[in-house]
Amino acid sequence: MATADTSTFRGRLDDFGVTVSEGPPAACASLIDDAAGDPAVGVPLGESGPDALEGSAASLPERVATDPTTADLRAAHTGVTAASLGIASYGSVAVEADARGTEPVSLFVDRHVVVLREADLVPDVPDAFAWLGPRARDESTDVVFATGPSATADMGGLVHGAHGPKEVHVVLLRDGDGDSDAPGPADGDGDAPGSTDGTGVDG
Amino acid sequence: MSSDADAAGDAAAGPNRETKAERIRELLATEGDAVAENTRGFNAGRYESTGRLDDYEALKERAREIKEDAIERLPDLIDEVRETVEANGGTVYLADDAADANRYIREVAAEREAGRAIKSKSMTSEEIEVNAALEGDGVEVVETDLGEWVLQLADEEPSHIVAPAIHKSREGISELFAERFDLDDPPETAEALTMFARERLGDLIEDADLGMTGANFIAADSGTMLLVTSEGNARKTVTATDTHVAVAGVEKLVPTVEEFAPFVELIGRSGTGQDVTSYISTLTPPVASPVPDFEADDEPLADGSGDDREFHLVLIDNGRLAMRDDETLKETLYCIRCSACSNACGNFQSVGGHAFGGETYSGGIATGWEAGIEGLDTAAEFNDLCTGCSRCVPACPVGIDIPWINTAVRDRINRGEADPSQLDWAFEELVPDEEPGGLDLSTRLVGNYATLAEWGHRTAPVANRLANFGPARALAERVVGIDSRRELPEFARVSLVEWFDDRGGSAVDPDEADREAVVYPDTATNYVDVDRGKATVRALEALGVHVRVPDLPGSGRPPLSQGMVATAESAAEDVYAGLAPHLDAGRDVVVIEPSDLATFRREYERFLPADSHERLADASYDAMEYVFGLLEAGGDPAALRAPAEGTGPVASGARLAYHPHCQARTVEVGEYATATFERLGYDVRVSDTECCGMAGSFGYKSDYYELSMDVGEPLREQFGDTERTVVAPGTSCTEQLDALLESTPMHPIEVIAPRE
CATH class of the missing domain: 1.10.1060 (Fumarate Reductase Iron-sulfur Protein; Chain B, domain 2)
Incomplete structure (x- = not known):
């Protein structure tokens, strides 16, 4: 994926107050460890998110409980899942529901730590729906495109964490193992504009 | 009498x-401030957010095409979505009306032995009033959208289709919580109120049996539904319950998943000014997630319970x-x-x-x-x-x-409620319209303003004296609902057309003219504000235009505003007949009153044959648009009045406060005045109020006087203390600004036209 997209994506995450860390797949567990609060629950990478994550060097740190009970989920501060896709122009991550519980793990927690491969970034919304179309038709997939934390303005001011996570952190995995020649920019400097506050457009 | x-x-x-x-006065006092602050914030956000799109207009066009296509093929899409949803393991029920939909949903709730239903926000579920139907069967219904929950606690109706509780203040919500939950020390900040609601609703969500959502869009090709949310309550509503009922109007169907894309980019930006909302859920239910069992919570989350989920898509016809x-x-x-x-x-x-x-x-x-x-x-x-x-x-x-x-x-x-017994024979001369007898008198008087104005001009001394004469005003208020606090227009003894004839026609010889133009003598200019017509003639002539001011009928805007469509259509035909010879001769049509130009360009499309409409729309110009074009084509700006000469009788100087007319903005001619002023060296401040609130005849009506003045309030705030000369092209805006600012605005053309 083009550097411009990564840069735009990072800029947009910053607009929405989403923190981001970046590294090769081998650094994944330690990046998650830095970002996750305690206690943390999660879904193993590859079972959550794209198949390409399975068998890669990316993994979860041991302290993330990967087969949680509902009580564990309720008690968890952080939920760790993978995302199947990212939309650069909006700073959105596509989180796919599955039988392992990626959706509840990303939802019933205060902080969502989401792992995304840079290779899975697409430039814009039409690309994302071109990706979704066949999966929806052939595999009945359920995907939430999440942009920033849960938010509401219904109580007289913008507040994060209305029902869903109050905080979101993205662990961005660079293409190829240990490719130290292509570090991402430290800060997003893309052409992404500032975000706006406001309430949701709940259908 | x-x-x-x-x-x-x-x-x-x-x-x-x-x-x-x-009722309006009461709402202005109780809810007006909260609604105004929120909606104006959303509106400003829309301009900012859509302004960041490179291809906003193209996206809108694409969205429109998809909807046109979908509604055209709607019966087929309904058949298709039934097949795809059923293939996924769900069911589809097409409900004829609200009662039919509620009967089905009650059956689902009864079969699943649901004690509590949780809901995410859905206007369609409000439409069918499903909450009351379920509650009648003893099912507890909990709204989980924070705004909807507040309304449920307060037993109030939504005041906005997206942000249902915008009429509630933070203080009001705090008081409501204190009362409902018997709190001595209720939460007060937005943060504390939100966390209070999150906890309360979190508990209620855990024990729920049935989850209800709406759907913003549904793709027929896959049975995928799209939900636009920010709080995460729709996600929880679906995930936490094993039975999902989605209620959606049939019009929510689009053919394919790929066609969701433009709507995802447009909906948040258009509504609340958000580039995108926090969550765009695209569900192809029944969803794959396990159902968290909060009662037996020591069991693994991933227990295969996702396989037992049920999904019911209830498509609502209900007149659609x-x-x-x-x-x-x-x-x-x-x-x-x-x-x-x-x-x-x-x-x-x-x-x-x-x-x-x-x-x-x-x-x-x-x-x-x-x-x-x-x-x-x-x-x-x-x-x-x-x-x-x-x-x-x-x-x-x-x-x-x-x-x-x-x-x-x-x-x-108008037609449905017409009362044939009404005696309006006395007014037939003044209201020669195409409408059925018995139509509301105030509607007919406004709708026939062109005839009324002509009569007023013919009898000007008497009409003007009578119009603002106390007992006559009282009668006008009582009989036709014209508010006595409004100044009525004063009719001119010499109309623009008469003045132009009297001076011997155009001062520019057609043989020496660069262009020829017809100045359209709209009703307000011709019979009331003749000066701005004279100024238009002078400005055009100064730029070498041979001008004509023929006697032409009113545009039909006043009857249109009253819903008198046949009368407006007849006016359109008359105006076109009057202008056609001039169009044949290659003359331009210059329009002083923005609402008339907007009528020519927009509504005449519905009244005239396509070629005629296009011809007139292409040949007609806003007065300032025309001047701008003449200058661009090499016209000499020195021929117009420079700022140093002063801005006319009411003030002097080079600083202007300009309120473009609402309809002029919509047909995108509002900015020509700004550009022309700036070219001539004026310093212009442009209002950012959408509409002054007078809106033709609206603000004259006694029912709406207070509302009209309230709508204009932002203009008073922006221009109230200004030393600038106030400029506005719309006749009714002029009346409103006069009332709001106590200074009579000038038409832009009067600022730049050479002095007489």
Whole structure:
């Protein structure tokens, strides 16, 4: 994926107050460890998110409980899942529901730590729906495109964490193992504009 | 007093007039401030957010195409979605009406032995009133959207289709929580109130049995539904319960998943000014997630329980398929319920959906929804509040001509409610319209303003004296509802057309002219504000234009504003007949009154053959647009009045405060005055108020006087203390600004025209 997209994506995450860390797949567990609060629950990478994550060097740190009970989920501060896709122009991550519980793990927690491969970034919304179309038709997939934390303005001011996570952190995995020649920019400097506050457009 | 006047008075005033005015006054006082702050914030956000799109217009066009196609193919899409949802393991129920839908949903709840249903926000579920139906069976229903939950606790109706509780202040919510939950020390900040709600609702969600959502869009090709949310409550509603009932109008169907894309980019930006909301859920239910068992919570989350989920898609007709066959109401079905038309609307900003709304829907598009779903009577209760200012037109992401729907529905209301016993023979000379006898007298008087103005001009000394004579004003208020606090226009003894003839026609010889133009003598310019007509003639002649001012009929804008469509159509034909020889001769048409230009360009498309409309629309120009074009084509700016010469009788100097006319903005000619002023060296400050609130005749009506003044309040705030010369091209804006600022604005052309 083009550097411009990564840069735009990072800029947009910053607009929405989403923190981001970046590294090769081998650094994944330690990046998650830095970002996750305690206690943390999660879904193993590859079972959550794209198949390409399975068998890669990316993994979860041991302290993330990967087969949680509902009580564990309720008690968890952080939920760790993978995302199947990212939309650069909006700073959105596509989180796919599955039988392992990626959706509840990303939802019933205060902080969502989401792992995304840079290779899975697409430039814009039409690309994302071109990706979704066949999966929806052939595999009945359920995907939430999440942009920033849960938010509401219904109580007289913008507040994060209305029902869903109050905080979101993205662990961005660079293409190829240990490719130290292509570090991402430290800060997003893309052409992404500032975000706006406001309430949701709940259908 | 004659008995005729009494009869007419009763018919015009009707039993509801006072009640409606009182209700509006009450809402202005109680909810107006909160609604205004929120909707104006959303509206400003829309401009910013859509302004960041490179391809905003192209996206809107694409969205429109998809909706047109989908509604055209709707019966096929319904068949297709039934197949795809059933193949996925769900069921589809097509409900004829609300009762049918509720019966089905109650059956589902009974079969699943549901004790509690949780809901995410859905206007369609409000429309069918499913909460009451379920509660009647003993099922507890909990709204999980924070705004909806507040309303459920307060037992109030939504005041906005997207942000249902915008009429509630933070303080009001705090008091509500204190009362409902018996709290001595209730949460007060937005953060604390939100966390309080999150915890309370979190507990209620854990024990719920049935999850209900709406759907913003549904793709027929896969049975995928798209939900636009920010709080995460819709996600929880679906995930935490094993039975998902989605309620959606049939018009939510689009052919394919790929066609979701433009709507995802447009809906948040158009509504609340968010580039995208936090969560765009695309579900192809039954969803794959396990159902968290919060009771036996020591069991693994991933227990295979996702396989036992049930999904029911309840598609609601409730009048929609009939709307599809109705040429006027059909366009309503393209609506994606983003709320842009509410937020862009001056009247809505002041009173919100509790006044400007029907049983379920609110804002400009509500007239279409309520007329189609509930009937004309419901639409008639609030349809007056659309003034036709048209500021919602460019805001609508699917390009619905919302003012037209309001006009056409008003026409039906006029005809449906006409009382043939009304004695209006006495007024026949003044109201030579194409409407049925018995139409409300105030409607007819406004609708026949062109004839009234001509009569006023002919009898000017008497008419003017009479018009502002106390007893006559009292009669006008009582009989035709014209508020006595408004100044009535003073008719000119010599019309623009007469003045032009008297001076011997154009001062520029046609043989020496660069161009020839007809100055359209609109009713207001010709009979009331003749000076701006004279200024237009001088400005054009200074730039070498041979000018003509023929006697032409009124444009039809006043009858149009009253829903008198046949009368307006007849006016369009007369105007075109009068202008056709000039168009044949290659003359331009210069229009001083912006609402008339907007009528030529927009509404005449519906009244004239396509070629005629295109010809007139292409040849006609706003006066300042025309001057701008002449300067661009090499006209000499020195021929016009420079700032150093002063801005005329009311003030001097080079600083202007300019309020473009609402409809001029919509047909995108508002900025030519700004550009021309700046070219001539003026310093211009432009108002950012969508509409002044007068909106033609609206602000003259005694029912709406306070509302009209409230809509204009931002203009007073922006221009109230200004030392600048106030400039406004619209006649009715001029009256409103006069009332708000106590200074009479000039038409832009009067600022730049050479002195007499």
